[in-house]
Structure formats: structure tokens, C-alpha cells
Amino acid sequence: MANNAQVNNNEEYAIQLINMNKWYGDFHVLKDINLNVKEGERIVICGPSGSGKSTVIRCINHLEEHQKGQIIVNGEEITGDVKQLERLRTDVGMCFQHFNLFPHLSILDNLTLAPIWVKKIPKAEAEATAMKYLERVKIPDQALKYPGQLSGGQQQRVAIARSLCMDPKIMLFDEPTSALDPEMISEVLDVMIELANEGGMTMLCVTHEMGFAKKVADRVIFMDAGQIIEENNPEEFFNNPQSERTQLFLSQIIDH
Amino acid sequence: MYVTDKILPELPAPSNSKGLIHWLKTNLFNGPFNTLFTLLAAYVLYKVIPPAIEWAFIDATWFAETSGECKLENGDRKDGACWAFITNRFDQIMYGFYPEAERWRPNLAGIMLVLLTIPLFFEKTPKKAWLGGFILVIFPFIAFVLIRGGYFGLEAIDTGKWGGLMLTLIISLVGILFALLFGTILALGRRSSMPIVKSLSVVFIEFWRGVPLITVLFMSSVMLPLFLPEGTTFDKLARAMIGIILFQSAYVAEVVRGGLQAIPKGQYEAAAAMGLSYWKSMFLVILPQSMKLVIPGLVNTFIALFKDTTLVLIIGLFDLLAIIENVLGSDNAWLGFHTEGLVFAAFVFWLFCFGLSRYSMALERKLDTGHRN
Numbered sequence: 001m002a003n004n005a006q007v008n009n010n011e012e013y014a015i016q017l018i019n020m021n022k023w024y025g026d027f028h029v030l031k032d033i034n035l036n037v038k039e040g041e042r043i044v045i046c047g048p049s050g051s052g053k054s055t056v057i058r059c060i061n062h063l064e065e066h067q068k069g070q071i072i073v074n075g076e077e078i079t080g081d082v083k084q085l086e087r088l089r090t091d092v093g094m095c096f097q098h099f100n101l102f103p104h105l106s107i108l109d110n111l112t113l114a115p116i117w118v119k120k121i122p123k124a125e126a127e128a129t130a131m132k133y134l135e136r137v138k139i140p141d142q143a144l145k146y147p148g149q150l151s152g153g154q155q156q157r158v159a160i161a162r163s164l165c166m167d168p169k170i171m172l173f174d175e176p177t178s179a180l181d182p183e184m185i186s187e188v189l190d191v192m193i194e195l196a197n198e199g200g201m202t203m204l205c206v207t208h209e210m211g212f213a214k215k216v217a218d219r220v221i222f223m224d225a226g227q228i229i230e231e232n233n234p235e236e237f238f239n240n241p242q243s244e245r246t247q248l249f250l251s252q253i254i255d256h
Numbered sequence: 257m258y259v260t261d262k263i264l265p266e267l268p269a270p271s272n273s274k275g276l277i278h279w280l281k282t283n284l285f286n287g288p289f290n291t292l293f294t295l296l297a298a299y300v301l302y303k304v305i306p307p308a309i310e311w312a313f314i315d316a317t318w319f320a321e322t323s324g325e326c327k328l329e330n331g332d333r334k335d336g337a338c339w340a341f342i343t344n345r346f347d348q349i350m351y352g353f354y355p356e357a358e359r360w361r362p363n364l365a366g367i368m369l370v371l372l373t374i375p376l377f378f379e380k381t382p383k384k385a386w387l388g389g390f391i392l393v394i395f396p397f398i399a400f401v402l403i404r405g406g407y408f409g410l411e412a413i414d415t416g417k418w419g420g421l422m423l424t425l426i427i428s429l430v431g432i433l434f435a436l437l438f439g440t441i442l443a444l445g446r447r448s449s450m451p452i453v454k455s456l457s458v459v460f461i462e463f464w465r466g467v468p469l470i471t472v473l474f475m476s477s478v479m480l481p482l483f484l485p486e487g488t489t490f491d492k493l494a495r496a497m498i499g500i501i502l503f504q505s506a507y508v509a510e511v512v513r514g515g516l517q518a519i520p521k522g523q524y525e526a527a528a529a530m531g532l533s534y535w536k537s538m539f540l541v542i543l544p545q546s547m548k549l550v551i552p553g554l555v556n557t558f559i560a561l562f563k564d565t566t567l568v569l570i571i572g573l574f575d576l577l578a579i580i581e582n583v584l585g586s587d588n589a590w591l592g593f594h595t596e597g598l599v600f601a602a603f604v605f606w607l608f609c610f611g612l613s614r615y616s617m618a619l620e621r622k623l624d625t626g627h628r629n
Contacts, residue, residue: 061529063525063528063529082533082534086531086532086533087531088531089528089529089530089531090530090531092529093529093530094529096522096525096526098520098522100522100526101526102523102526102527102541102545103545103625104544104545104548104623104625113530113532113540114530114532117532117536117540118531118532118536146625147625148625163530166530166531
């Protein structure tokens with residue numbers, strides 16, 4: 001379908017945020033967010049709670065609406081048009097803090113639902129793909145169970161596999177380990193690191209796991225009070241933070 | 257410092273059963289008040305139950321050609337129940353004034369429905385969705401053609417002649433099916449982000465919920481024909497059914513809305529984030545979960561609907577109760593056996609409602625996937 005909006009059609013960018021602003025009522029939650037993400041780039045967004053970091057990535061697949069500025073995903077500006085969104089979201093996978101698996105469906109059905117109903121892939125083929133990704137997240141033996149029977153770490157790995165089944169170009173992670181018990185965090189991070197190291201997929205990850213950021217991120221973005229405070233490669237970001245706010249934040253989380 | 261030197265074994269849980277005497281002591285005779293109430297209750301039961309059993313079973317007359325066999329020589333009633341009234345007029349209680357020679361048609365429709373439904377209860381049945389769709393979409397037409405007739409050489413039987421339990425079941429099944437369908441659409445409409453859809457749904461629900469069903473039925477049979485162009489006739493049964501469906505769908509809508517609201521926002525977001533359209537995310541993700549949550553409320557509404565079908569007697573349709581109360585009650589051959597008729601009608605209604613209730617409980621257990629939101 002035709003997209004009449006003006007687009008800075010730069011093919012190499014997977015995501016462009018241009019002067020994006022968002023308000024919740026009178027509360028200015030995102031202020032002039034500018035961010036260009038290259039295809040295949042892996043970005044970690046961190047910051048204190050309430051800084052707007054989750055809101056940024058939720059705007060990218062339009063779970064939240066921005067009021068000002070532009071969001072361009074895969075060269076197409078997001079207009080909020082329903083058909084455009086459905087098409088765009090098949091290319092943008094998302095993992096949530098609380099997994100949001102569908103509790104009434106088995107793990108396998110969770111994974112095949114969107115491929116079958118959105119991409120019209122035949123059931124047998126969708127199931128084969130699902131099993132492939134379940135093996136990648138190391139829980140093929142749980143395929144016939146229900147989400148309620150799995151541990152938090154297993155559920156989050158299923159959620160990642162579910163997103164991958166749609167073969168997305170971009171993956172958004174919204175604090176994927178924040179709701180997990182401590183001993184389950186590493187099993188999820190391992191999966192994410194593996195995914196990042198394979199390359200090819202653009203990843204945006206909101207997380208407090210600084211070890212993960214150091215290992216895989218191409219860039220780390222620090223946000224506070226609705227704006228981007230600092231943006232740098234991980235080495236510089238952690239060893240030589242420029243702004244006072246970043247220094248304070250890093251001292252608070254790393255010292256523990 | 258302390259380090260354990262052994263892993264403790266698992267032991268069976270202590271048994272709670274300590275015998276009948278213990279149970280009686282803790283549940284029926286723990287204290288003077290409870291003892292008193294237990295004895296009182298036992299006395300009341302002793303006074304009520306044996307005579308009731310005697311009336312209903314031991315002294316009852318089950319079969320008789322005439323009402324005389326239920327009476328003593330001096331014309332007074334015998335002590336026991338006269339079920340012969342029911343058994344003698346059983347066909348009319350089941351079918352109303354439906355012609356005897358054609359009763360195989362509703363029977364066939366009923367048997368077909370049962371045979372088609374049975375496979376749905378087995379896990380292994382292939383293509384269950386198609387079978388379910390056939391029952392919901394195609395079968396009603398088959399049943400209508402069979403029972404109403406007028407096609408394929410079947411004699412047309414006017415709906416005014418339909419009656420008895422058959423009519424009660426037809427109104428209830430059609431009512432439940434369509435009330436569920438419209439109610440669900442209304443519930444989605446009431447939660448729609450489109451202002452017009454939302455307002456229309458709210459107005460519809462609040463209007464129909466605010467009107468007594470009796471009024472709806474009177475309106476449909478007395479008022480509606482006044483508004484229709486002269487000469488148009490509109491089947492009385494169809495009007496009653498439409499009234500019941502509109503009325504009950506408002507209730508179903510509110511029950512379903514409760515379920516929709518109980519589904520966490522994350523489910524809507526996850527479905528949307530995967531590219532599912534509104535309708536797909538509703539039918540594949542949200543409704544299956546919310547319907548499961550509201551099974552108790554839905555069954556409540558359906559039971560109410562089933563019993564409310566008895567109100568059609570006020571517009572001159574003869575359902576199970578109306579046949580017993582108005583038709584057979586004024587039948588000279590069986591005057592004076594009113595109580596038996598009402599007890600029987602109550603028993604039939606109770607049987608269906610209880611069955612529905614038990615089925616819904618089994619369904620809830622079956623659909624439970626161990627997840628609590």
C-alpha cells in the first residue's frame with residue numbers, strides 16, 4: 001500500500017526516531033528523542049525507572065502512540081494506519097517484561113499462532129519452525145505443556161522463540177529479565193547473547209543487565225526524565241561516562 | 257556454623273480421617289447450640305421427607321386410563337400422587353398440539369442434534385471445529401425445515417401448534433445460541449475505541465436490560481404488529497424469540513464484558529505486537545480466555561433464560577408449563593391434579609438446569625490450564 005508520508009529514505013537504517021515527543025495527559029514523558037538504528041545494530045537502553053526507556057521501544061511498534069515527530073521503521077513512517085501496523089508488526093518482534101504468553105494455548109500453539117494466522121504458513125511448516133526455535137532456546141521437551149506449567153525463565157525463553165517464529169528483522173526487548181527470579185536470569189540472557197552474536201538482527205533492549213550490555217551492545221543509550229542523556233559504545237560508556245547523571249546511575253547499579 | 261549432614265526424606269501427609277464418630281462430633285455436635293440445631297433439623301427432616309416419599313412414590317398411581325383410578329369410590333382423591341395424569345397426557349406435554357402423525361420430525365431433529373453433539377465430547381474426534389460449525393450454522397436450517405415443514409413434501413405445521421417441552425427447548429436453544437453471539441458482539445462493541453460503536457452498544461444494552469421481559473414479550477406480540485405495514489404477518493413465535501434474544505443478549509454482553517476486563521493488558525499487547533488484527537486477536541487470544549473466566553456467569557444467564565421461556569405463555573404460546581397449567585389444567589377429564597403437573601414441570605426444569613450446571617463445572621475443569629492471572 002502507498003505510504004504518502006515524507007520519509008528520509010535511508011535504506012541502511014532499520015529504525016529512525018526523529019524529534020519524537022510523547023505526553024501522558026500533561027506529563028511530557030518523551031522529549032525530542034532522536035535515534036538512528038542501523039540494520040543489524042544491537043542497542044541497549046538503560047536508565048532509572050520512569051525515564052521513558054520502555055515507552056521509547058513501545059512507540060516503535062506503536063503499542064504507544066507518539067504525538068510529535070516521526071518514527072520510521074524499515075523505511076516506512078508509522079502513521080497509525082491499522083493495515084500498515086499489522087504488516088509492520090510482523091517484522092518487529094517484541095518480548096515483554098511479564099512474557100505475556102497466551103495461557104490458554106500450549107507452548108507449541110503459542111509459537112504457531114501468529115505464523116499460521118498472520119503469515120498464513122501451513123500448520124505443519126509452522127510447527128517445524130516452532131520446534132526449531134524451541135530447540136534453540138533449549139526447551140523442545142516443553143512443547144506440549146501450557147505456559148502456567150513453566151518457570152519464569154522458561155516462559156521468557158518461549159516468548160523469545162515465539163517472536164523469532166515470525167522471522168522478524170527487528171527485535172524489541174522490554175526489560176526481559178526484570179520479572180525473573182535471580183537464578184533464572186542467566187538462562188534468558190544466554191539465549192539473548194546467542195541471538196545477538198549470530199548477527200543480522202536489529203536488537204533494541206531495555207535492560208538493567210550491564211554485563212549483557214558490555215558483552216553484546218554496539219551502543220548503549222542512557223535515558224533520564226524522558227530524554228536521551230548519553231549515547232556511546234559500551235567501553236566508553238562504562239569506563240568513561242561523560243554526564244554526571246550517567247556517572248551517578250552507573251555508580252548506583254554497578255557497585256552492588 | 258551449621259551444615260546439615262543428611263537430606264530429609266519425604267514423608268506421607270498425616271491422615272485426617274478419624275472415623276464417623278469424630279466427624280459427627282466436630283461437625284454436628286460441637287457445642288450445645290449446634291447439638292440443638294442438629295436435633296431440630298433432624299426432626300424437621302423426619303417430619304417432611306417420609307411423607308413426601310410416601311406421596312410421590314409409595315402411594316402413587318403411575319398409570320391409568322381415566323382419572324377415576326386416582327380417586328376413591330366416594331370421589332375424593334387418593335392419598336398418593338396421581339402421576340397417571342402425566343403419563344396419560346405425556347405426548348401433549350412433550351409436543352403441545354403438534355400433530356401426532358408428524359411427531360417423528362421433531363424426534364428426528366432431536367436425535368440428529370444429540371448424535372451430532374456426542375462426538376464433540378471426545379478429544380480424538382477429527383475436524384471438531386467443522387462439526388461444531390455444522391451444528392451451529394447448518395443444523396438449525398435442517399431442524400427448521402423438519403419441524404416447520406412446507407418443503408420437500410413435508411406438511412407445514414404452523415408454529416402456533418408447536419408446544420410442550422419441544423417448544424421450551426427450541427426457544428431456549430435458539431435463544432442461548434443467538435444471545436451468546438449478539439451478547440459477545442455487544443460486549444466487544446461496548447469496549448470499542450470507536451465512539452459511535454461504543455455508544456450504540458451502551459444504549460442497546462442499557463435499554464434492553466432496563467425493560468422487564470414480560471414487557472418485551474407484550475410489545476413484540478401486541479405493539480409490533482401496529483408498527484408493521486398493514487397485512488404483514490410476522491410469526492408469533494419468531495417475534496417472541498427475537499424479543500428473548502435481544503433481552504438476554506444485553507445480559508450476556510455484560511457478563512462477557514466482565515471477562516474481557518479481567519484479561520491483563522499484556523495479552524492484548526502481545527497479540528497486537530505479533531501483527532494479529534483486532535478480530536483475530538479477539539477470537540484467538542482474548543475471547544477464549546475471557547469466555548473461560550465467565551462460564552459461571554454465562555451459565556447463570558442461560559439458566560435464567562431457560563426458565564424465562566415460561567413467560568411465553570402470556571402471549572399465547574404453549575410451552576411445557578403452559579401446556580400443563582393452561583391446557584391440561586382445564587381438561588375436564590383430569591381436573592384436580594394440578595399439583596402433580598406443577599411438580600412434574602418443576603422437576604423437568606430442575607433436571608435441565610442442574611444438567612447445565614454440572615456440565616459447566618466439568619467444562620471449567622477441562623479448560624483449566626493451570627494458569628491464574
